[in-house]
Amino acid sequence: MGTRNSMKVGxxxxxxxxxxxxxxxxxxxxxxxxxxGATAAFATIGFEGDGPxxxxxxxxxxxxxxxxxxxxxxxxxxxxxxxxxxxxALGAExxxxxxxxxxxxxVFRDPEGNTFRIFAPRPE
Numbered sequence: 001m002g003t004r005n006s007m008k009v010g011x012x013x014x015x016x017x018x019x020x021x022x023x024x025x026x027x028x029x030x031x032x033x034x035x036x037g038a039t040a041a042f043a044t045i046g047f048e049g050d051g052p053x054x055x056x057x058x059x060x061x062x063x064x065x066x067x068x069x070x071x072x073x074x075x076x077x078x079x080x081x082x083x084x085x086x087x088x089a090l091g092a093e094x095x096x097x098x099x100x101x102x103x104x105x106x107v108f109r110d111p112e113g114n115t116f117r118i119f120a121p122r123p124e
Contacts (some may be wrong), residue, residue, distance in 0.1 A: 009052045010052060010053065011052055011053040011054070011055050012052060012053070012054045012055070012070060012072070013055045013056075013057065013070070014054075014055070014056045014057070014070055014114065015057060015058070015059050015063055016056050016057070016058060016063070016112050017058060017063065017112060018040045018058070018112075019038065019039065019040055019041055019042050019043040019056035019057060019058055020034070020038040020039055020040055020043045020056075021040070021111070022043075022056050022110065022111065022112055023038055023043035023044070023045055023054070023056045024038075025090060025091055025092075025110055025111050026045060026054055026056075026110070027045055028090045029074075029087050029090060029092075030045065030054070032045050032046060032049075033045070035047050035048070040058060041057070041058045042055075042056070042057055042058070043055075043056045044056070070114055071114075071115055071116065071117075072116040072117070073116070073117050073119060074116065074117065074118045074119070075118075075119050075121075076118050076119060076120060076121070077121060078121065080104075080118055080119065080120045080121065081120070083118060084106045084108075084118045087108060087118065088108070091110075091111050092108040092109065092110055092111075092116075093108060093109040094106060094107075094108055095107040095108060095109055095115070102123035103119070103120070103122065103123065104119070104120040105117045105118060105119040105120065106118050
């Protein structure tokens, strides 16, 4: 059997009601611009860039049911608590601040109710 290349994330895809608005929120979180041409039906962040693309799409029918249409875990640096405050100021709902076995994180919901977490650096 030949050598296999590892797989990596190519795109994060969100189903949403307003693609441009949700892309603008996530652009603020990521400190990256929304790509030109964003509409309520379709928007991207980083389509031509090196990192993963973030795609926001309004489906033709109803939005999928459930608590979350995508879960993201964002790793923060030593300023993770300040980053969490910044994200909350952008419009995220802070759900809970957590600590378990020395691991700390904050749970948020974005403006359309998708849950995501920001983690402190791992304890050494």
